[in-house]
Amino acid sequence: MTTTSHSARTRPVAGTITLWAMQVLLALIFAFMAFPKAMGDPIAVAPFDLIGLGIPGMVVVGWLELAGAIALLIPRLCGLASICQVPLMIGATILSALVTPDLVVIPALTLVLVCIVAWFRRYDTVALIQIVRR
Template identity: 50%
Template structure:
């Protein structure tokens, strides 16, 4: 008797997959540009992180995380997890922007939050597979 192995059900249509890849590229570009400003200590980023009380260390840590996430958008096994981490990062960004008086400026990280959430949801099967692989 031979074992039957279940193949994972395809949860994304071809058009859905193309849409997700488009959003992934968009997120990668947004985060790469954002990381560049932080990692090169552009004056506006330095001032913003000082105003939030995170200082240069916080700026470099977040810049590094953004760059790593941008790269992960092109590594299929990591995309869902990276997008989920971006969701958490953007929740913090929305809160921080509102807290320092950003008001309407909070719409920018909120929009990126929504895009990251769409990718995280669309790539949730890859995240499940990654977690299962790490458990074994």
């Protein structure tokens, strides 16, 4: 039996296409930002040293970003993935404001986009939780 989520039934086609385009863009951003961290690139360590996380914290954040990037492309997981990326991007925005204030607009804009996706995928997230609870 196939179930259709509430959002899929009520969202216009143009809205669905726009939402998926945002998710693909976010997945690319997260993947691009994740690889240096996940692979332990020494250049990416400085901000994590500043907050006391060092290389282990950087690698964990990198893998979380990469997992989120992949999950944003999976229909059942994209709502939950966007919700999980919100606190990650809040931290990135704050850290960027402290370390590189000139570049704070990038994580801040990414945070806004993730929040938009999370909002429009909220019914998909509820449906996923209901499936897990069964």
